[in-house]
Structure formats: C-alpha cells, structure tokens
Amino acid sequence: MAKRNVNEMSFLDHLEDLRWHLIRCTVAVLIFGIVAFCFPYVLFDLIIFAPTEMNFQTYEWLCYMSQSLGINDTTFCADRLPFDMQSRQVGSQFSARIWTSIYAGFIIAFPYIIYQLWKFISPGLKPNERKYSRGFIIVSSLLFFIGVLFGYYVITPLTINFLANESISDRIFNDFDFGSVISVVRSSSLASGLMFQLPIVIYFLTKVGLVTPKILKKYRKFALVIVLIISAVITPPDLTSQVIVAVPILILYQVSIFISRIVVRNQNKKERKAKA
Template sequence: MKKKNLNEMSFLDHLEELRWLLVRSTLAIVIMAVATYFISDYLFETIIFGPTRPSFFTYTYFCELSHQIGFADSICITEMPFIIQNTEMEGQVNVFLWICILAGFILSFPYILWEIWKFISPALYPKERKNAKVFIFFSSLLFFFGVLFGYFVVIPMSINFVATFKVSEVVQNQFTLDSYIGMVKTSVLAGGLFFELPIIIFFLTKLGLVTPKFLRKYWKYAVVIILIVAAIVTPPDVVSQTIVAIPMLIIYEVSIFISVLVYKNKIKENV
C-alpha cells in the first residue's frame, strides 16, 4: 500500500505510524537481545565485570599516564577492596535478562534511528530527506562513542571512587548485584545519550526551539553542571575530573557550532 503524504495523514494515521515504529524497534531489540545470549559468558565475564578487576584497560592506562606526568603510583589501582553479592532469589536471572536487553538496545540503535528517520522524514524538505545515511551514521557514531566513554571512563572512575571511599575501617564494602548493574546501565546509557546532544540541538534549532544565543547565554551554567557531574563520578583528584569533563565540554561546544550553522541556513532560506 502506498504511504500517505504527511498532509493527507490524520492524527490517527500518525499514531498508527508511531505504533509500528515502536513495534519494529522493540522487535529489533528483542532479536539482538536473543543474539547476545550466545555470547553471554563473554558479555558478563569480560565486559560487564571487567571494570571490577585491577587489570582492566582503563586502570592500566591511567597508571601508565600517572608515571608519565610524574605522579608516580598516585592513581594506580592494585586491588578492588569490595565484593559483589546477590541478595535476591531471582536477582541473577533479572540481571541476565536486563543486560541482554541493554546490549540488544545498543546493537540495534542504528536501526532504531532509521525507523525514527522514516517517521519524521515526511516533515522535512526533499533535500533534507536525502541526508538519511549521514544522519544515521553520525548519530550512531556519537552514540557508540558515548557508550564507550561511559564504559571505559565513567564506570571505572565511579567504581574506583566508591570502592576506596570509607567512612571508617570498620565498614567493609559489599555491593549488591543490582546496585552494580544499575550503575553500569546508567553510565553506559547516559554516556550514549549525552553524546547525542549535537543531533538533538540540530533538530531543536531547526524547529526554532533553541538558538546559538541561548546556548552561549547558558554556557557558564552548562560548564558548572558538567564539572559537578565529573566531580561526582570520579575520585577527588584533578586529573580524573579533567579526563571526564573535557569530552563533555567538547560535545557541548560542538552542539553550539552545529546550532550556529543551522541558524545561519535558516536565515538564508527566509531571505
């Protein structure tokens, strides 16, 4: 059946399109989640619980960096003084399912973007519709970079901080499986979605909801928020906080640059 033009579609038609977008996207996530079942041993042992070991790549790299900048072993990690325990009967089953779903979402993200593009494309100009591949490529690339940033930077920093922080030597750290997995999910998804900020700003500027002037006006507040987030998820040292804050500041600056380009194009089109 021929797809209706945007102007011909009623509100119910839009809802129907949205419903099928959600159905196809959910199906893609489920398929990829099932696929991860076959690599579940590697997924959990190497990826999910990798940051709990001192031999993890990030800890090794930061230790080498510490030596290079003259900090000796100040940020080297030789042990992880905590254990992860399951306190619920169905805890490990629930964790297994949710991690597979998370992996399914990450792996199917480009396809979900394609579905979103198909949904919004009727509202775009013909020349803008031709940029589907560019949109999906850069959006997916930014998302995967954000996921990697959350995994290799935010998670290790967070684990290092909470594992070594003590109010007293009497207290031993014994983290629940749910709290650890929750931190992993939040860090990875937050990283991926934050790195989508340039794409979000692109569309908000196109719609006239955001302007470069607005972003510059609140630049100082954005910097403060980013520094606070970096301070929360990292150990209390300048090096770690800088490593987390710099990529986030760059993403915000890129978003402003994209907003400027889009805003200028809108002005030219209206002249």
Template structure:
C-alpha cells in the first residue's frame, strides 16, 4: 500500500500506521525472544543469577576500590545470605517465557526505534529526516548503556542491599524467583529507558513542551530524586552512592544542553525567516 503524505492522512490513517508499527515491533520481539530461548541456560545461570554470587565482577570492583581508598573490607561482599525459590507450579515455565520476551525486547530495541522513526519522520523537516541513522545509533547506544548500567551497577547493589537487610535475626531471606527476576527486569529496562532521556527531551523541546529553563528550574528536584534512589539501592557508603548518582545526573545535564541547542537552532531559523 502506498504511504500517504502526512497532510493527507486522517486520524484513522495515523492509527493504522501506529497499529502496523506495533505489529511489526511485536513480531521482531517474538523473533528475538525465540532466539534467546536457545541460550536460556546461559541467560539464567550466568546473567540473571550472576549477581547472587559474591565473586560477581561488580562486587570485586567495589572491594578492590575500597582497598585502594583505604576503607579495608568495608564494602566487600563475602556472602549472599539468601536463597531463591519457586513456589508456583508453573512458576519456572512462566519465568522462562517472560525472561525470553524481555531479552527479545532489549535485542530488538534498535529495530523498534527504526519503526518509531518511520512513524514520526513525516512530521520532521527534510534536513532532520537525513539523521535517521544517527538517531538509531545514538538512541540504541544510550539504551544499551543504560541496560549495562542497570545490570552491572543498580542490580548487584540492590541484590546486596536486600540480601543483607534484616529487621530481625529470626527472619531468613528466601526470595521468590518472580520477585528476584522481576527486580532485575525492572531495573535493567528502567535504566535503559532513563538513558533515553536526552532523546526524549530533544523531541519534547522540538514540540515546544519542554525548555532548557524548565529543566534548569527543576534541576534541584532531579538531584534530590537521584540521590534518594542512589541511597536506597546502594550500601550505606558515600563511594557507592556517588558511582550510582553521577551517570544519572550527567544524563540529566546532557538533556538540558540538548534542549538549549534545539531552542537556539529554532530561534536562528525564526530570525532567518523573519
């Protein structure tokens, strides 16, 4: 079917385009999920349950860092005092399916971005349409950086915190598999999407919904939120909180800069047309 011009498309035409975007994206996720199914043993044993091992790379890094900073063994992880159990008859089957779907979404993300770009590109200027490859590359890079940040920083710190937190010595930590894997999926996907903030701010600024001054005005609130999140998911030491906070604050500052650049370019175009 021949694609209609944006000005000729009705509301129902836009809905039809959106429907096919969702259909093609879903198919891509299913394909990637099917591929990851054949690597499910590695995904669970090495990736998902990796942070439950005291020798996980993140724990070793923080332990070495504590020695270099003269903190001795203060942030070294030597034991994970908890077990992971399954209490539902179909729990492990359901967990396998949804884990593969989540992995499929992560791997198919660049293609999903390409579909999103095709959907929004008719509303962009011709010069902006030429930046499709750059958009896909930068957006995918930010997303994967966020996923890695979530997995190697947020997840192990969260696992360590909840594994060692106790309100009483009488209580033993026996985490349900759905709760454990759900925490990993939420942390990884949330970080991946949060790292997309500069891209989101770019388009919101183009639409006139956000300005750099607005972001600067609420910067202090963003800093407080980031510090609270860092304090929750990290051990009670300054080094860990700083390591978690800095990338998130840099992403926010990058969003402010991008918004300012977009507004500056827009003002230049307006001056040239006037």
C-alpha cells in the first residue's frame, strides 16, 4: 500500500505508523540478541568479564601512567582484583544470558533503530531540513558507539576497580554475585552511549525552539556542577578518575552549544531571506 501524505494522516494513522516502526526496531533487537545469545563465550568471557581481569587494556594503561608519575602503590598494577564471583540462584545465569543478549542486541541494532526513528519523523520535515539532516543517522550512531566504548573502557574498569578494592574490614572478603558485575558493565556502557547523544538532542530541541545558545551558556555553570557530581558518583573518589570522566561530558556540552548556535544562525538567515 502506498504511503499517504503526512498531512493527510490522522492521529490514529500516526500511531499506527509509529507502531510498525517500533515493531521493526523490536525485531531487529531480537535478531541481534539471538545472535549474541548463541555466542556466550564471546559475550561474557571476552567482553562482559574482561574488565574484571588485570590484563584489561585500561588497567595496563593506568598502571603505566601511575608508574611514569612515580606512583607504585596503586591498585591498577595488582596481580588480580580482590574478589570472586558466584551465582546464588538456580536460574540467574540463564536470566543474565537472556537480558545481556537483549542489551547487546539493542547496542548492535542502534543504527537501525535510529533509522526507523528518522523514517517516522522525516515526513514531517521540509525538503531542505531533510537535506541538511541526512547525516543524522551516521552522526548519532557514531556518537552512541563512542559513548559505549567510553563507558566500557573508562567508566566500567574505574568503577569495578574501586568497588573491588573498597574494604571496611579485613574480615570481609568480596564474593560478588556475578549479576551485579554484569549490571555495572551493561549500565555503564549503555548509559554512556545514550549520554553521548546530547548534541543530537540539543540539535532537535533548538530546531523546535525549546533551547537556545543563550540558555545553554546561561546554565553552563550549573551544568558543570552537575557533571562533576555525576563524575564523583560513578567514579572512584580521586581527582584523576573524575577528570577523565568529566572532560568528555563537558566537551559534549560545549559542542552542543556550538551546534545550537549554528541552528539558530541558519534559522535567522532563512527568516531574513523570507522577509527580503
């Protein structure tokens, strides 16, 4: 059936269109999730549990940096992280395998999900707006994967290393439930990937007039405080780790201001041409 003009579609037609886009996204996530489910060794041993080993690239780099600065007494140079993992419930491993596969499916299918989102909103845009937004899928996907890698290689190992070495008494040995370790890896990577979508979100908020460069500049100090608080919460309580996490977020915020400025400038040019 031919696709109807967006102006001729009713509210229920839009809902029906959205439903099919969501169904396609769900199918894509399930397909990639099933693929991930079929390769548990790659998914868990090589990816999920890699940050729990001291030969992980981030620990080796941080150990090298610490020794270069003359800091030899650091947890980044230890032989192993001081904890073991165990499963306390009968079905916990199977459940973790399913949910982790779904997370992996969502991450892998993200470009297609963005594509479906674009297919839903693009009919409502003007031809010139669609022209200037052709790179939306590529840029959004690139930012997402950069964010996922940042969460996986930076936030995750810093968090695991700190929590594993945190001790209130020598009488207590860390024997973590494996599900909590998986949760740290999944949430850190996915949350970071979504956080890196900030420039894209600011772009569309500026397009609809909800955000301006002046507003972003006005609340930049508050954003700085919020970023530092977030960095302090999700990283160990040392200045180096907090800076490593905070700097990329602040850069993203500054890039968002730049993008917002460009959008407003282009809109002003169009308004002046329309009046001329």
